[in-house]
Amino acid sequence: MDSSFPSYVTDILLPCLLIFAIMLPKGMCALRVHCNEKDHNLLLNFKHTVTDRSHILSSWSHEQHCCEWVGVQCDNITGRVTELSLPCSPELSANTCEYDKVNCLAGELHLSSLQLEFLNYLDLRNHDFQAVTLNDCPHSCENINSSNLLYLDLSYNEDLHFDHLHWLSIFPSLERVNLSGINLQGKVDWIQLPTLLPSIKELRFDSCQLRNINPFLQYVNLTSLEFIGLSDNSFSSLLPVWLFNLSDLTFIDLSYNNFQDQFPKGLLNLQKLQTLYLKHNKLVGSIPVWLGQLEHLQEVDVTENLFSGPIPSTLGNLTSLTHLRVSSNHLGGSLPESLGQLLNLGVLEFDDNHLTGHVCERNFANLSKLTVLSVGSPGLIFEFDSLWIPPFQLEQVGLSYVVGPNLPTWLYTQTSLALLQITYSSFSLESQDKFWDLVAQVPRLYLTYNTIVADISNVLLNSTDVRLYSNQIRGTLPRLSPNVVWFNAKNNSFHGSLSPLLCQNMNERSQLIYLVLSDNFLSGELTDCWTNWKSLAIISLSNNNLAGTIPRSLSFLSNFTVLHLNKNNLLGELPLSLKNCQNLQDLDVGENKLSGYIPYWIGHNARVLRLRSNQFSGTIPPQICQLTTLIVLDFAENNIFGSIPPCLHNMKAMAFPRSSELSSICITSQGVVYKIIVSAMLHIKGQEWFYEGNLRFMRSIDLSSNNLSGMIPPDLYSLFELLSLKLSHNRFEGNIPKEIGNLKQLESLDLANNLLSGEIPQSIAQLSFLEVLDLSFNNFSGKIPLGTQLQGFAAQSYIGNPELCGVPLPKNCADQNDMKPVEENDNQENEFLLSFYMGLGVGFAIAFWGVCGAIFFNRNFRCSYFRFLYHIRDKLYVLMVLKMNRFR
CATH class of the missing domain: 3.80.10.10 (Ribonuclease Inhibitor)
Known part of the structure; x- marks a missing residue:
């Protein structure tokens, strides 16, 4: 450059040229760079080896170079693929509350597709891959040039499986690995992974069903590890010693396990530690x-x-x-x-x-x-x-065990609350309008398990999520604004009609999906205002004093999923219009005064069907067998007659494991997903039990106290997942077949008060989980089969069967067995004596007639015979004269 240029021009020009030189390649290369041909072909090969059900990879074609494909990033200069980021966002299923991965990639994950030499970031989380395939490498997998891969995320591919983790050694530069949500049970080599990956800094093995953590191992080669996540596994040992020898650790998450230990002093070695999660253990x-x-x-x-x-x-x-x-x-x-x-x-x-x-x-x-x-x-x-005004503005506040006439006054200074939770407290809300003004702006209001002096009849609740259960609140029901999505006010002292709540005039469409008012003192009829609440999915009004009939307007609730009306005074029949509620999964109208026939129109999604303790009559419709997802069938204490339909094998949820797991229902409202835990009150093992989260494991049939007759259908014994079977107080006939031993999961069996007969099969002793057994008052005979379970029950389980014997009954089968040989000996002796006496008679007759014949037909024998008689006569005469002379 000419020295005649002013120095200030040079000072300005040179920085500009430098900035231009830096910016030019970045801008121009972004327009000119093309994907490397080898990487292009490898990615196409990956596309062809996976199942793309939702066309996620539709842009992967020859029409565009691979750097423009979805999820692919390339180096701006070389055009080599450096990142492959294809995480899936599965949809939440409303029926099962589980993620549906129909829109995700599936099939096998072939390692040959990962031979991208400059790939450093691979994210394939939340897909539906089933296996990592190692045998498709063109040469040895160890020769794959993948030394640049630093980040690998395959988490929450729940069905992904592999026999070991050694395949990760083909990526020796890995620094961050996330395999959370993959079943690694039995893969004890996970702890050896650091020897394969010397540069590892982050390990995530959350929710992997791991059990072995080698707690007494002193040292593991994890000198570079900074982050370890092992939450939600199955560890039940002491805290691992080796974990606290890793001086570079900044993050530890061991939550949701069963560790049993004290705070380890080894934590003092972790001077860089920033995050420590040990929640939900037994420390x-x-x-x-x-x-x-x-x-x-x-x-x-x-x-x-x-x-x-x-x-x-x-x-x-x-x-x-x-x-x-x-x-x-x-x-x-x-x-x-x-x-x-x-x-x-x-x-x-x-x-x-x-x-x-x-x-x-x-x-x-x-x-x-x-x-x-x-x-x-x-x-x-x-x-x-x-008078205290806090220096903070809370988003969430939880107060418990507050005792006093009023709540702390500083609470009313909090204007940014998203959650207000008050539990196990005692206070008054009488004439406290400022409290309801405060919570009107709080999206989530949880007042539970309190003693609240309040009458909220005139209160308008505006929170999105309102939980007021178990508070002893009195008065009539409050009003709800259209914003309320969740309203749970069970177990209080509300009285009066449903009309103030349900028949109010609203200018906007209600968003309410969850309405639970059970265990109160509500009375009157079920209002016919249900058409105002078309978003409702869950309704529970059980254990009140409601009367009248079930209104037809309930059938207009298209999202209807759960209906609990049990323990009221309802009359009439179930309205036929309810057949329009195809989403209905849980119907409980037990303990009422309902009549009519058992409905045949129950939707195929039904999982709980409880009609017990009513006045239903008629037969069990065969359509009941079409309910393949049914897990609870309770028709007990009605007037049902006829036989059990011979098609129960179609009820697959009771026959196959995991065919139906009713635990929760997910409903989306205004972009928020609400997870609803399904509950039911069931009569199991002779008692009434409340099932909530554990309802998913229940399989129950109760047809007791009806007028059912005929044989128990053999199909019933093919419901292998059945936990409770109660058929007592009916008129069933026939015997118990040996196939009852197929019900391996059975915990309760009640066949009492029927007309069953025959011997109790030995196979019933195979029911090792049996806790309740009642076979009383039938016509069973023979010996009670030997088995630890069967002899462990009280005699009441078998009484009322006169021909039944054996432990635990007082009637000993051995005594009966001993009597049989005695009777057989007596019979044999009687037969011998009869033959003996008959022989004597015949012999006497033959001898008598032989002598008579000889006397009459042989003169010499006759003369000899009479001389013998005369001789005997003379001897007897002389003997008598001598005896008489002696007495003189």
């Missing part, structure tokens, strides 16, 4: 004071363990701490004031412990960044100044 002992020496700690969560002792005041030294959760333990003592020094604290939860003393504004005066607060224990006393 004991105290939280150590030396925990305050880990100065880099930002998050600590030990919720739901068995920790005792005080909360250490040394935690106030952790100036970087942002999250502290110690709820649901057995911690005692007072709340340390030193926690008020944690100026960066955003989440503080210490409720559900055994804390004592006072909690007041001094504990929170400096916590200006606090957004989540959960506080309360039975012995903790709230003592806040009524």
Whole structure:
């Protein structure tokens, strides 16, 4: 450059040229770069080896070069593929509350498709791959040039399986691996993975069903590991020693396991640790004071363990701490004031412990960044100044064990609340309009298990999610705004009609999907205003005093999934219009006064059908066999007659495992997914049980106390998953076939008060899970089969069968067996004596007639015979004369 140029021009021009030189390749190459041909072909090969049901890879074609394909990123200069990011977003199924992966990739994951030499990022999470295939490498898999791969995420491919993890060694540069949600049960080599991946920094094995963690292993070659996630597995040992020898760890998540140990002192070695999650375990002992020496700690969560002792005041030294959760333990003592020094604290939860003393504004005066607060224990006393204004604005607040006429006044200064939860407290809301004004702006309002003095008849509830159950609230029902999606007010003291709530005038369409008012004192008829609530999916009005008939307007609820009307005084028949509710899964109208025939129109999605304790009559319709998803069938205590339909083998949910798992229902409203836990009240094992989350495992048939007759159909014994079978108090005939031994899962069997006969089959002893057995008052005969289970039941299980014997009955089968040989001997002896006496008679007759014949037909014998008689006569005469002379 000419030196005549002014220096200021040079100073301006050179930086501009430098910036242009930097920007030029980036801009121009973005227009000119083309995908490497080898990478292009490898990606097309990957496309052809997978099943693409939703055409996710439709842009992968020869019409575009691969750098423009969905999920593919290339180097701007070389055109080589560096990233393949294709995570799937499965849709949530409303029926099962599980993710439906019909729109995700499936098939086998072929490693030959991963021979992209410059690939450093691979994300295929949430798809539906079934296997990692190793045998399709063109040469040896060890020769695959994949040394650049740094990040691998195959998480939540739930059906993905492989025999070992050694195939990961073909990516020696891996730093981050996520295999969460994949079943690795029995894959004990997971702990050896670091020897295959010397550069590993992050391991995620959450929800992998792992069991073995080698707790006493002293050392594992994980010197570079910074992040380890092992939550939601099946560990039940002590905490692993080797884990606390990894000095570079910054993140540990061992939550949702069954670890049983104390706080390991080895944590002191982890001076870089920032996050420690140990929640939902069985850890004991105290939280150590030396925990305050880990100065880099930002998050600590030990919720739901068995920790005792005080909360250490040394935690106030952790100036970087942002999250502290110690709820649901057995911690005692007072709340340390030193926690008020944690100026960066955003989440503080210490409720559900055994804390004592006072909690007041001094504990929170400096916590200006606090957004989540959960506080309360039975012995903790709230003592806040009524004029105190907190330095924080909370998003979530949980208060428990508040005792007093009023709630803390500082609560009304919180204008950003998204969740307000108050439990196990006692307070009054009479004439507290400011409380209802406050919660009107709170999306989630949870007031549960309280003693609340309040009449909320005139209150308009506006929160999206309102849970007011178990509070002893009195008065008539409140009104709901169209914004309310979830309303649960069960187990209170509400009385009066449903009309104030359901028949109100609304200018907007209601969003309500969940309505539960069970266990109150509601009366009157079921209103006919259901057409105003077409979004409703769950209705539970059980255990009230409702009367009248079931209105037809219920059939207009197209999203109808659950209907519980049991334990009321309802009359009439089930309206035929309910057959329009094809989404109905759970119908419970038991313990009413309903009549008519058993409905044949129940939708094919039904899983719980409970009509017990009514006045239904007629026969069981054969259409019941079409309910392939049914897991609970209860028609007990009605007037049903006829026989059981011989088609029960079609009820597949009771025959095959995992064919129907009713645990929850997911419903989406305004972009929010609500997970609803399905519940049912069932008569099982002679008692009434409430099933909620565990309803998914139940398989039950109860047809007891009717007028059913005929043979028990053989199909019934093909329902292999059946847990409870009750057919008592009917008129069933025939015997119990040996196929009953097929019901291996059976826990309760009641066939009492029938006309069953024959011997009890030996195969019934194979029912090793049997807890309840009642075969009383039938016509069974013979010996009770030997088996630990059968002899363990009381005699009441077998009484009323006169011909039945054996333990535990007092009638001994051995006595009967001994009597049979005696009777046989007596018969043999009688036959011998009869033959003997007959022989004597015949012999006497032959001898008599032989002598007579000789006397009459032989003269010499006759003369000799009479001379013999005369001789005997003379001897007897002389003998008598001598005897008489002696007495003289």
